[in-house]
Amino acid sequence: MQKIKEKSIEAFLILCASITVFTTLGIIVILSIETFQFFREVSVFEFFTGTEWTPLFAIKKYGILPLVAGTLLTTLIAIAVALPLGLTIAVYLNEYADQRLKAVIKPLLEILAAIPTVVYGFFALTFVTPVLQKIIPSLSGFNALSAGLVMGVMIIPYVSSLSEDALSAVPKSLREAAYGMGSTRLQTAFKVMLPAASSGVIVSVILAISRAIGETMIVAVAAGQEPKFTFNPLQSIETITTYIVQVSMGDVPQNSLEFRSIFAAGITLFGLTFILNNISYWMKQKYQQKYE
Amino acid sequence: MFKDSLFKYFAIFCTSIGLIVLALLLFDIFSKGLTRIDWDFITNLPSRRPERAGILTALFGMMWIVTLTILIACPIGIAAAVYLEEYSSKNRFAKFIEINISNLAGVPSIIYGILGLEVFVRLLKLGNSVLAGSLTLSLLVLPVIIVATREAIKSVPNSLREASIGLGATPWQTIQRIVLPACFGSILTGIILAISRAVGETAPLIVVGALVYVPFVPQTPMDQFTVLPIQIFNWTSRPQHGFVVNAAAGIIILLLFVFLLNSIAIILRNRHNKRVKY
Amino acid sequence: GGGKKSAENNAATSIKIDGSSTVYPLSEAVAEEFRTEQPNVNVTVGESGTGGGFKKFSRGETDISDASRPITAEEMEACKTAGINFIELPVAYDGLAVVVSKQNTFIDHITVAELKKLWEPAAQGTVKTWDQIRSSWPKEPINLYGPGTASGTFDYFTEAICGKKGASRGDYTASEDDNVLVQGVANDKGGLAYFGLSYFESNSDKLKLVPVDGGNGPIAPSQETVSNGTYAPLSRPMFIYVNTKAVERKEVQGFVKFYIENAEKLSKDVGSVPLQSNEYKMVLSRFAAKTTGTIFTEGKTSVGMSMADLLNKQEGK
Amino acid sequence: MYKLEARDIQLYYGQKHALKGISMAIKPNTVTAFIGPSGCGKSTFLRCFNRMNDLIDTCRIEGEILIDGRDIYKDRINVVDHRKKIGMVFQKPNPFPKSIFENVAYGLRINGITHKKFLEETVERSLRQAALWDEVKDDLKKSALALSGGQQQRLCIARTLAVEPSVILMDEPCSALDPISTAKVEELIHELKNKYTIVMVTHNMQQAARVSDRTAFFYLGELIEYDDTPTIFTNPAKEATQNYVTGRFG
Amino acid sequence: MYKLEARDIQLYYGQKHALKGISMAIKPNTVTAFIGPSGCGKSTFLRCFNRMNDLIDTCRIEGEILIDGRDIYKDRINVVDHRKKIGMVFQKPNPFPKSIFENVAYGLRINGITHKKFLEETVERSLRQAALWDEVKDDLKKSALALSGGQQQRLCIARTLAVEPSVILMDEPCSALDPISTAKVEELIHELKNKYTIVMVTHNMQQAARVSDRTAFFYLGELIEYDDTPTIFTNPAKEATQNYVTGRFG
Amino acid sequence: MTHLEEELQKLYLQMIDMANLVTGQISKCLSAMLEADQDLAREVIFNEKRVNAYELKIDKDCENIFTLLNPFAQDMRFVFATLKINSNFERIGDNAEGISHYVLLADKGFDKSLLKFCRFEEMVVTVNEMLSDVTKAYIDKDPKHARRVFQKDSILDEINKAATDLLANYIKENPGNIMQALYLLTIIRKVERVGDHITNIAEEIIFYMEAKVLKHGKKSHFFEEMDKPE
Amino acid sequence: MTHLEEELQKLYLQMIDMANLVTGQISKCLSAMLEADQDLAREVIFNEKRVNAYELKIDKDCENIFTLLNPFAQDMRFVFATLKINSNFERIGDNAEGISHYVLLADKGFDKSLLKFCRFEEMVVTVNEMLSDVTKAYIDKDPKHARRVFQKDSILDEINKAATDLLANYIKENPGNIMQALYLLTIIRKVERVGDHITNIAEEIIFYMEAKVLKHGKKSHFFEEMDKPE
Numbered sequence A: 001m002q003k004i005k006e007k008s009i010e011a012f013l014i015l016c017a018s019i020t021v022f023t024t025l026g027i028i029v030i031l032s033i034e035t036f037q038f039f040r041e042v043s044v045f046e047f048f049t050g051t052e053w054t055p056l057f058a059i060k061k062y063g064i065l066p067l068v069a070g071t072l073l074t075t076l077i078a079i080a081v082a083l084p085l086g087l088t089i090a091v092y093l094n095e096y097a098d099q100r101l102k103a104v105i106k107p108l109l110e111i112l113a114a115i116p117t118v119v120y121g122f123f124a125l126t127f128v129t130p131v132l133q134k135i136i137p138s139l140s141g142f143n144a145l146s147a148g149l150v151m152g153v154m155i156i157p158y159v160s161s162l163s164e165d166a167l168s169a170v171p172k173s174l175r176e177a178a179y180g181m182g183s184t185r186l187q188t189a190f191k192v193m194l195p196a197a198s199s200g201v202i203v204s205v206i207l208a209i210s211r212a213i214g215e216t217m218i219v220a221v222a223a224g225q226e227p228k229f230t231f232n233p234l235q236s237i238e239t240i241t242t243y244i245v246q247v248s249m250g251d252v253p254q255n256s257l258e259f260r261s262i263f264a265a266g267i268t269l270f271g272l273t274f275i276l277n278n279i280s281y282w283m284k285q286k287y288q289q290k291y292e
Numbered sequence B: 001m002f003k004d005s006l007f008k009y010f011a012i013f014c015t016s017i018g019l020i021v022l023a024l025l026l027f028d029i030f031s032k033g034l035t036r037i038d039w040d041f042i043t044n045l046p047s048r049r050p051e052r053a054g055i056l057t058a059l060f061g062m063m064w065i066v067t068l069t070i071l072i073a074c075p076i077g078i079a080a081a082v083y084l085e086e087y088s089s090k091n092r093f094a095k096f097i098e099i100n101i102s103n104l105a106g107v108p109s110i111i112y113g114i115l116g117l118e119v120f121v122r123l124l125k126l127g128n129s130v131l132a133g134s135l136t137l138s139l140l141v142l143p144v145i146i147v148a149t150r151e152a153i154k155s156v157p158n159s160l161r162e163a164s165i166g167l168g169a170t171p172w173q174t175i176q177r178i179v180l181p182a183c184f185g186s187i188l189t190g191i192i193l194a195i196s197r198a199v200g201e202t203a204p205l206i207v208v209g210a211l212v213y214v215p216f217v218p219q220t221p222m223d224q225f226t227v228l229p230i231q232i233f234n235w236t237s238r239p240q241h242g243f244v245v246n247a248a249a250g251i252i253i254l255l256l257f258v259f260l261l262n263s264i265a266i267i268l269r270n271r272h273n274k275r276v277k278y
Numbered sequence C: 001g002g003g004k005k006s007a008e009n010n011a012a013t014s015i016k017i018d019g020s021s022t023v024y025p026l027s028e029a030v031a032e033e034f035r036t037e038q039p040n041v042n043v044t045v046g047e048s049g050t051g052g053g054f055k056k057f058s059r060g061e062t063d064i065s066d067a068s069r070p071i072t073a074e075e076m077e078a079c080k081t082a083g084i085n086f087i088e089l090p091v092a093y094d095g096l097a098v099v100v101s102k103q104n105t106f107i108d109h110i111t112v113a114e115l116k117k118l119w120e121p122a123a124q125g126t127v128k129t130w131d132q133i134r135s136s137w138p139k140e141p142i143n144l145y146g147p148g149t150a151s152g153t154f155d156y157f158t159e160a161i162c163g164k165k166g167a168s169r170g171d172y173t174a175s176e177d178d179n180v181l182v183q184g185v186a187n188d189k190g191g192l193a194y195f196g197l198s199y200f201e202s203n204s205d206k207l208k209l210v211p212v213d214g215g216n217g218p219i220a221p222s223q224e225t226v227s228n229g230t231y232a233p234l235s236r237p238m239f240i241y242v243n244t245k246a247v248e249r250k251e252v253q254g255f256v257k258f259y260i261e262n263a264e265k266l267s268k269d270v271g272s273v274p275l276q277s278n279e280y281k282m283v284l285s286r287f288a289a290k291t292t293g294t295i296f297t298e299g300k301t302s303v304g305m306s307m308a309d310l311l312n313k314q315e316g317k
Numbered sequence D, E: 001m002y003k004l005e006a007r008d009i010q011l012y013y014g015q016k017h018a019l020k021g022i023s024m025a026i027k028p029n030t031v032t033a034f035i036g037p038s039g040c041g042k043s044t045f046l047r048c049f050n051r052m053n054d055l056i057d058t059c060r061i062e063g064e065i066l067i068d069g070r071d072i073y074k075d076r077i078n079v080v081d082h083r084k085k086i087g088m089v090f091q092k093p094n095p096f097p098k099s100i101f102e103n104v105a106y107g108l109r110i111n112g113i114t115h116k117k118f119l120e121e122t123v124e125r126s127l128r129q130a131a132l133w134d135e136v137k138d139d140l141k142k143s144a145l146a147l148s149g150g151q152q153q154r155l156c157i158a159r160t161l162a163v164e165p166s167v168i169l170m171d172e173p174c175s176a177l178d179p180i181s182t183a184k185v186e187e188l189i190h191e192l193k194n195k196y197t198i199v200m201v202t203h204n205m206q207q208a209a210r211v212s213d214r215t216a217f218f219y220l221g222e223l224i225e226y227d228d229t230p231t232i233f234t235n236p237a238k239e240a241t242q243n244y245v246t247g248r249f250g
Numbered sequence F, G: 001m002t003h004l005e006e007e008l009q010k011l012y013l014q015m016i017d018m019a020n021l022v023t024g025q026i027s028k029c030l031s032a033m034l035e036a037d038q039d040l041a042r043e044v045i046f047n048e049k050r051v052n053a054y055e056l057k058i059d060k061d062c063e064n065i066f067t068l069l070n071p072f073a074q075d076m077r078f079v080f081a082t083l084k085i086n087s088n089f090e091r092i093g094d095n096a097e098g099i100s101h102y103v104l105l106a107d108k109g110f111d112k113s114l115l116k117f118c119r120f121e122e123m124v125v126t127v128n129e130m131l132s133d134v135t136k137a138y139i140d141k142d143p144k145h146a147r148r149v150f151q152k153d154s155i156l157d158e159i160n161k162a163a164t165d166l167l168a169n170y171i172k173e174n175p176g177n178i179m180q181a182l183y184l185l186t187i188i189r190k191v192e193r194v195g196d197h198i199t200n201i202a203e204e205i206i207f208y209m210e211a212k213v214l215k216h217g218k219k220s221h222f223f224e225e226m227d228k229p230e
């Protein structure tokens, strides 16, 4: 009797676990069917090497690279903001700030992750860009820079909170060892604590990057919708997510080639995250430090 | 020593950037929207006139969606995590699932919307219902819950499991009575993170057919619905200035809702963590 | 399955509208007013885009589809295969305003030809300063703003100005959200944008409207000039498509009638431009006659035709 | 009649041959200590007695383990029921994050016992046996995690006693405790011997010397010597044992 | 001349009076053991010598700690530099998650030393001193975490030796180790005594008895007795010490 | 009571048994001698096996306690003292047996006047007292009783010292009784030895209780001198 | 070499010193006797302090090793055996001192013929041999050497046993030499005792090396009988 109960519970659990597999399969199938149709009309080679993306223009060009470049550019900027800031904050909260301050600041910063992203988009567009334009006159109204910066701020808590957790999880003894050797706080934090927490820090950064890559509204509002194969952050660009949301909620007929292009773009993004996650898994394995 | 204090001030500067941005945002939103909030704003139906428009249906829609999403995603996510941590052997399949789950965490939300539209709305013929929306969001937040729960389960010392098994408990008894209660706090954090994300989502719900103008509060999971972020999104793209104010007010309500969920979680978690310490 | 059954059950008391976000405000306003008329009928309105709306419409998932462009051949084909017939009803205009920043002092009007020179694909990378358009304008850099390429506005503008749908230079700043364009151009001295007239009306303090010379001298867009067709070619019609099956339901019939009868008044409320009163009559009769199909013959567009002409043409046919 | 008996146990973790033909018989009401260098298979062998190794996928076992004369690996016995008869106490005190009362009552509850009176009686009896009752009787509702290390370990013993096992297996039960707590647990073991058969792994030679009646020395998966404790520590038969107990190893 | 000297140390953790007027003088090149029940202040006192207690916000200290005759709390000394002179080894081996080489070189690197030859020489010398060189000399690039517990602890000692401190403080350095590793570390302490002054906290009375020259018994924040180790363990002056070492405590 | 305490208690009780046994052996062998009771002498000789067995047992127990229970301080001194006391009692037992053998050899009994002459009876009383003192001291863990024996031991020494001359005279006067005199001399020497052993026991008891080394008390400068060079 | 091993080594070397010292004491006191060398006898008496100091030191060291280093098995047996050997050597030293006192008392030297008559010279040779055997056994940790002493001890026993009668006869024949005869008897008894102590030492060495308890070997049924009831 008990055996049957145990077995059926296990079966239920397996079912739940396989939902993630089904989800992936579902995503791949749905993206692939349309992508397959898409590639019947567009050459795969052109798609992956072309530097122009104009499926909605009169002269249609299907080179995904501008979108990939835009995605990478905004993500890169976001990470360039979130990584140093987030890590510095994590180190500060962990090593310098006293407990009460930390108890206040950490949840406060976490609010940054809960604000609807549309709000961030307008913040970037109506506040950050004008301020930046005072410093960099050549900055265009929509640009990868301010979208990336604000996105970076949005994902700060991912890096700061998760890394701080990882730092907190580093055994006290390691910190004491460092101090005992006569290290300054700075040396302790960067030479000992961070390397020891590397696995958790990597996970937090990966999660933040994933979030940045998948983020839509900030870039859609503030970075523009101009697919340009450029890595110049001062210009307006378009990301894959922006393109997908623009088309899927726009006026384009849904069984047209133009519409199908979002599936091809989607699968490209999927592949991009897949590669990234494999790299991260590999890095995690490599740098994972176990302390029991 | 000099470098040390230099870094300290730099760190304080960095922390302030985050806090200043937050303060600016909140100030901006509150200064625009706070005056708009009154009982009417909460109880009115949507309207073309900004000053008459309310968020009743959107608010209730959001509560429906969030509640259903919690009810769907939590058991499934926790069950999946339990399976992956406690039952499955650590082989290549497990590694595949692990990468797969973090991969899912990075898929843009609108793709989940497309999936939900095809599978729940059309294949399962659930229509543009609260249920279809919740199922879609459940898929979206599932990876977060699974990852968080797995980390939480990992943190439960193996010795507790062995103790329970050693006393003659079955694997499931052990999980149900020992493992899950012991890591409840961290699971809660994961759930809240997931729900915070779900609360703010717009695009996938629009794709699965969430509406904007809904003049009634959903009564059953099969009803059509709208949610607050969609309402906010709609308002921000309207030409009339009054809607921008409404959007800000809506954001305030949304943030309050998120804070409420967060603080419930933080309180529960703190209480739990006080009890359970290793 | 169950979905269909429930859809039928709901059909007794509810009307589902989905589609273009441009038409949304008008449909919302109508739905809101209709509540006072018939409180028991739940009218819901979505905004999943014209394309998304037609997709649902063609699958029978909605009763009425909002559209900011005429239905395409493929979409009609989809409706046909699903056995869905529709009545196409123009309900209002969306005037396209060409605007510059308040800081821009040199532009007082622009001709269609100049707009073409500015926006045509060939201009990409070559037309960079204002003096290239008109020599009297200063040699200052041009920054262009426009709706996202997936929008009906983009399609319409390119067709009206450059002669071909989608024929546009790509190096301009695009956004789905017109408010975003407003923000962009308002602060950009060398900027020029086009978007829905209503967005200009709400932001006239920050923006300067540019009268467009379509051959009859520069005319600034207004409720008046758009409605009577003197502001040409930059005004486009907005439609609702009604499923003929749904029309069999009384509440749908009532709603559509209510829609047409109140569109004139309500479109002013939400910032779009009403048709001429007589045109509404024609639309009403078109609905009464349950005339199915589109008034746009394949490949032809709405550009340059007055709504009355089009409706008449259809009648005549 | 022996309480526990192992006959030619061969145990593999995947390819690794962890126990090599171990045979051993343990009399009832004795304390048996397992000693040996780290990784020699003490814990592995101990865990054979309550089939705890079943939880490890790669683990494969040959030979017979008899408890009260019944082969627990061959006879079609119910593992879960079997484990109830064999209590286990671990290296680090591992109370459940529940109240003291619930910790002790856990073993009964999972057997579906809910009768309040009975639970209370059993909890009290077990805590008394574990020499903990007087220290906690006024705080049974308190979290077990609030107890000191030594108290926690005695609580774990009480928890084990509550299900009335006849054998108690202990895997380094004092290695996480301070000397005072250690002394208390040792005393307890000394007293429990009257009712239970106790098998313990320890790294502390003094402890093995102090509390056990018989001592088994393991090395590289083999049982090198198994004899009365005084003999092992004063006059072992094997050179290796001698070297190990005198600290001349490695 | 004493190497370390404490004069009437009073230490408070917030309201808690953790050390009550402790005075003690330690000669160079001796091993001093601190014993006493859990929570009596052994670690706290040990950590006074390298001002490790500075890291705890609530901690307040009165009295004088003299190292080579200089008061490290009063004189305006540089704490960081001071700590370099006082090595510390902890209960659980805590190597940095770096290579073996980098672990040992850490102390030099933070002092800005980059000269490769010098680093290599120092690392080798330190590892030799810590009796670890032969075991690791071919794997200096290997992660320190891949070492066994006992090797890790010796690595931590080597790391400490590399910066050439004159005093080594050890807080229960063997409590996480198996007996064989423990023996090795004890031997090491025995040898290091010739060059360093060693102070260690231990819960293992046998260990204190084995390795130390002098033993200090602490109880409830007070120093009860401080004398030659044989005296403490065979013929202590105080009743409390007697009771503690014979296990008749509490 | 801890395990160690239990074991120490066991050892203590055993040691008391041993002490009583040996006290009995001495008093019996001396009675046998005074009363020419050959059977009693034989009993003593037979019982010597018991004494030896006790010694072995106590030795073994001490060894086990040292090894297995690692006593510290007072406990350690107790076991150490017991070990030494044990060996002293065993030697006292040896002497009782030896005396008994000579009782058997002197099969007609000793000349009462000779015994008186040599103050042998006083010796017997003294050594019996000493034994009971020292046993009491052990039982009560009271060094006071133990200290009493030193005074008494000097009586034994005195009698022993005087014995050679007295016996030489006796032999001259009673040439027929040479063998008896020689036996008596041997016995007196043995009793004196017993006295020494009892003093040793007393010293050990004091060492255990007060942690003072009394043994060879005044010669300790040697010990210190030896300690230094290391 | 571990700390324990170092300490054991120290103890071992000290014990060898002690053994050599005591061997010297015995051979000197016996030489003194044979050669009527009063100075030599005095040296022996003086050196007894050294022996006592050694005993105390070794005792203390054993005590410390037991307490502080907690030896197990062979090591434990080594310390235990050393402890017992130490006490035996001390007693041998005691006897050497005692003999020397009698040498001083018999100030004119002993009658050579008496000594011969009693096989005393043989006794001296044997006991010296036994001491060197047992010392060698200890140094080499070789029980073979130790075993040789049992045979030799029986020679001592034999001589001792015969001595009473022989001396009685001698006294009868040489009534003037009574004192000397009585001293000699005492000395022979002492040498016999020394033999016993040496045998004990040999037994301890064998116990240490082979972990066999030889002491009171044949009487062990008592021991077992006592063990059972517990």
Ligand SMILES: Nc1ncnc2c1ncn2[C@@H]1O[C@H](COP(=O)(O)OP(=O)(O)OP(=O)(O)O)[C@@H](O)[C@H]1O
Residues within 6 Å of the ligand: D013, D016, D018, D036, D037, D038, D039, D040, D041, D042, D043, D044, D045, D056, D058
């Ligand atoms: N789950 C496992 N998978 C593979 N090998 C294992 C596993 N558990 C233990 N081993 C190996 O089996 C051998 C015996 O392990 P075991 O834990 O029984 O040693 P032990 O004697 O208890 O050591 P310790 O004193 O360190 O606890 C070791 O070499 C160990 O590495």
Ligand SMILES: Nc1ncnc2c1ncn2[C@@H]1O[C@H](COP(=O)(O)OP(=O)(O)OP(=O)(O)O)[C@@H](O)[C@H]1O
Residues within 6 Å of the ligand: E013, E014, E016, E018, E036, E037, E038, E039, E040, E041, E042, E043, E044, E045, E056, E058
């Ligand atoms: N950071 C702290 N804040 C407050 N009290 C503390 C702190 N650290 C230690 N104490 C208290 O000070 C006392 C002495 O602690 P300490 O760690 O020195 O004890 P210990 O003798 O080393 O004990 P153990 O043997 O368990 O390590 C204890 O009562 C402890 O509770």
Ligand SMILES: [Mg+2]
Residues within 6 Å of the ligand: D042, D043, D044, D171, D201
């Ligand atoms: Mg183990």
Ligand SMILES: [Mg+2]
Residues within 6 Å of the ligand: E042, E043, E044, E171, E201
């Ligand atoms: Mg401590």
Ligand SMILES: O=P([O-])([O-])[O-]
Residues within 6 Å of the ligand: D038, D039, D175, D203, E149, E176, E177, E178
């Ligand atoms: O050998 P350990 O398991 O006690 O480290």
